[in-house]
Amino acid sequence: MLWLCIRLPRLLPEAGIDATGAGCARLERATLERLALWARQWSSQVSYRCASAAADDALLWIETGASQKLLGDARTLQAQIAGALTALRYSGELATAPTPQAALLLTRVPPQRRLVTTLPQLHQQLAALPLRLLALPAETLLQLHGAGLRRIGELLALPPADIARRFGPETTLYLQRLTGAAIEPLPPVPLPACYDSECEFEVAVEDATALLFPLQRLLREFAGYLLARDRAVQSFRLRFRHYRQADSELPVRLSQSCRDATQLLAVTRERLAAYALAAPVRALHLEATRFVAPVVLQNDFFAREAQQAQEFQQLLDRLQARLGAESIQRLQPCADHRPEHAWRSLAIQDAGKARAPLITSVAPRPCWLLDTPQPIDPPGELLCGAERIESGWWDGGDAARDYYLVRAADGARQWVFQNLRNGQWFLHGLWS
Amino acid sequence: MQAASELAHRLPRITLSAATTLPSGLATLDAALPGGGWPQGAVTELLPAVTGIGELSLLMPALAQLTQAGRQVALLAPPCLPYAPALLQQGVDLGQLLWIRASHDAALLWSAEQLLRCPAVGAVLLWPRQIDDRRVRRLQLAAEAGGGCAWLYRPAVADRQSSPAALRLRLHPLADGLRLDIFKARGGLARAVVVHTAAAAAA
Numbered sequence: 001m002l003w004l005c006i007r008l009p010r011l012l013p014e015a016g017i018d019a020t021g022a023g024c025a026r027l028e029r030a031t032l033e034r035l036a037l038w039a040r041q042w043s044s045q046v047s048y049r050c051a052s053a054a055a056d057d058a059l060l061w062i063e064t065g066a067s068q069k070l071l072g073d074a075r076t077l078q079a080q081i082a083g084a085l086t087a088l089r090y091s092g093e094l095a096t097a098p099t100p101q102a103a104l105l106l107t108r109v110p111p112q113r114r115l116v117t118t119l120p121q122l123h124q125q126l127a128a129l130p131l132r133l134l135a136l137p138a139e140t141l142l143q144l145h146g147a148g149l150r151r152i153g154e155l156l157a158l159p160p161a162d163i164a165r166r167f168g169p170e171t172t173l174y175l176q177r178l179t180g181a182a183i184e185p186l187p188p189v190p191l192p193a194c195y196d197s198e199c200e201f202e203v204a205v206e207d208a209t210a211l212l213f214p215l216q217r218l219l220r221e222f223a224g225y226l227l228a229r230d231r232a233v234q235s236f237r238l239r240f241r242h243y244r245q246a247d248s249e250l251p252v253r254l255s256q257s258c259r260d261a262t263q264l265l266a267v268t269r270e271r272l273a274a275y276a277l278a279a280p281v282r283a284l285h286l287e288a289t290r291f292v293a294p295v296v297l298q299n300d301f302f303a304r305e306a307q308q309a310q311e312f313q314q315l316l317d318r319l320q321a322r323l324g325a326e327s328i329q330r331l332q333p334c335a336d337h338r339p340e341h342a343w344r345s346l347a348i349q350d351a352g353k354a355r356a357p358l359i360t361s362v363a364p365r366p367c368w369l370l371d372t373p374q375p376i377d378p379p380g381e382l383l384c385g386a387e388r389i390e391s392g393w394w395d396g397g398d399a400a401r402d403y404y405l406v407r408a409a410d411g412a413r414q415w416v417f418q419n420l421r422n423g424q425w426f427l428h429g430l431w432s
Numbered sequence: 433m434q435a436a437s438e439l440a441h442r443l444p445r446i447t448l449s450a451a452t453t454l455p456s457g458l459a460t461l462d463a464a465l466p467g468g469g470w471p472q473g474a475v476t477e478l479l480p481a482v483t484g485i486g487e488l489s490l491l492m493p494a495l496a497q498l499t500q501a502g503r504q505v506a507l508l509a510p511p512c513l514p515y516a517p518a519l520l521q522q523g524v525d526l527g528q529l530l531w532i533r534a535s536h537d538a539a540l541l542w543s544a545e546q547l548l549r550c551p552a553v554g555a556v557l558l559w560p561r562q563i564d565d566r567r568v569r570r571l572q573l574a575a576e577a578g579g580g581c582a583w584l585y586r587p588a589v590a591d592r593q594s595s596p597a598a599l600r601l602r603l604h605p606l607a608d609g610l611r612l613d614i615f616k617a618r619g620g621l622a623r624a625v626v627v628h629t630a631a632a633a634a635a
Contacts, residue, residue: 322542328531333516
């Protein structure tokens with residue numbers, strides 16, 4: 001077993017001076033819970049402890065011994081986790097040791113000595129460290145100092161029975177857990193089947209851009225959870241909690257499953273930029289209930305092509321988020337004789353599923369079609385025609401027309417028709 | 433001496449940017465274009481005298497080729513509905529074609545840049561209401577990064593403004609085709625050619 005301890009001295013800097021209130025304790029617990037789920041991406045054994053009178057800092061433990069084969073040695077892993085923590089914009093002290101208590105103790109020594117991987121090494125390093133680093137009550141530390149002890153090694157050299165008699169059995173137990181003679185029970189953090197996390201603000205946020213920072217945190221933590229569960233999402237929901245007003249919601253949909261924090265953020269940022277906040281926000285909530293298997297790019301011959309295709313899907317998500325889903329469409333022909341019904345547009349999500357019908361060949365068609373036919377004066381010279389189109393009597397869109405190609409005075413080639421029912425002329429397309 | 437080494441340093445870049453072209457599918461045009469086709473990884477400006485003279489049909493062989501090869505092509509804010517049956521007739525694979533509408537030029541140009549930077553996108557055709565040479569330069573940079581073709585449609589009067597586009601053409605209607613007035617070609621000479629597009633063949 002190898003434990004990495006993250007000591008978070010300033011977990012809630014935004015909470016202000018009054019860090020002891022009940023509200024703060026709740027905020028801290030919620031933050032730690034989110035961080036614990038995030039940390040599950042490296043280990044199935046994660047535990048946390050809130051700041052208390054005994055320990056003033058919030059603590060997070062990650063068992064990294066079992067993950068080393070997969071993720072690299074303890075030093076690499078510690079550097080990786082430190083980097084990920086910085087990316088979340090949390091500042092913490094990290095150390096690795098064979099026991100949780102030793103890892104915690106090592107977070108208080110100079111950085112170059114914060115990594116110990118074996119018990120003999122640990123005992124050797126502990127022996128030279130000053131007594132005041134022990135997580136014992138101040139009173140006990142004073143007594144030990146009074147007894148002439150200065151280094152941890154000197155205390156560990158005493159018979160355990162003597163220590164228990166003079167400083168209480170809890171001191172012995174602590175020392176046994178510190179040195180690995182006794183196992184420390186840590187409450188595990190289970191992975192919930194649905195993700196539900198909330199970021200609460202001390203002061204209501206009025207501007208959507210001010211939500212980007214907490215949003216980034218939420219999404220990075222979310223990505224950690226997805227990695228831990230080996231799952232991806234195709235949709236999730238942001239909920240904005242307001243004061244004295246119902247919550248508002250912003251659903252986020254992706255064209256392809258995703259679990260990458262950067263990509264999730266890119267899409268959500270665009271959605272948020274186009275979204276008008278209903279009222280000041282007191283909390284931001286992220287919720288995901290449906291998960292899919294992640295798309296893992298195989299490192300094979302087709303990797304580059306597959307990656308390009310994935311990048312393209314991500315691009316479509318960003319465009320849809322910015323311009324609106326209905327602004328980006330694919331085109332398909334339809335089996336209908338009336339030109340205005342001979343095509344349709346589809347949302348890109350549906351385009352793959354809908355099969356294009358087989359179209360029997362017709363006379364050449366112009367590239368541009370007008371939204372609605374425009375009434376025009378009878379044209380002079382008719383270059384090509386007539387193509388008679390009579391259709392639609394069954395659905396009310398009755399059409400009986402003769403289509404012609406016409407060259408306008410400015411040189412434009414127009415597709416015009418005469419309505420056979422009333423003799424009127426219309427412009428319907430351009431041979432662009 | 434220093435000037436010579438500086439020149440040698442710049443030379444590979446110049447030849448490289450002229451190297452990749454996409455055949456236009458029109459022999460007379462390919463012969464007139466530097467590199468023998470539409471420049472890839474660059475902006476081409478098309479300045480039709482009016483809408484509806486075959487300015488889109490001019491690109492159809494290239495678009496058919498790109499989409500059939502699995503590259504994505506985007507039409508950004510075209511002036512009319514791109515008519516699916518016509519595109520099909522000219523060989524475009526509609527499964528690779530995107531029709532994108534944007535409410536204003538800023539969103540349109542942003543989208544164009546994003547699309548151009550993506551290597552899966554073979555070409556972007558865009559019809560902005562207005563564009564200045566700073567934005568054209570940004571499109572040029574995006575096209576260089578992604579390697580696709582950027583076909584920028586501008587009104588005929590834009591030929592009086594300078595532009596960082598690699599290729600600029602004025603399009604004039606003829607009775608049986610188009611006269612292309614190539615008035616700027618990076619790595620080539622200004623000249624005029626006459627082409628017969630599919631739209632003209634219909635007549």
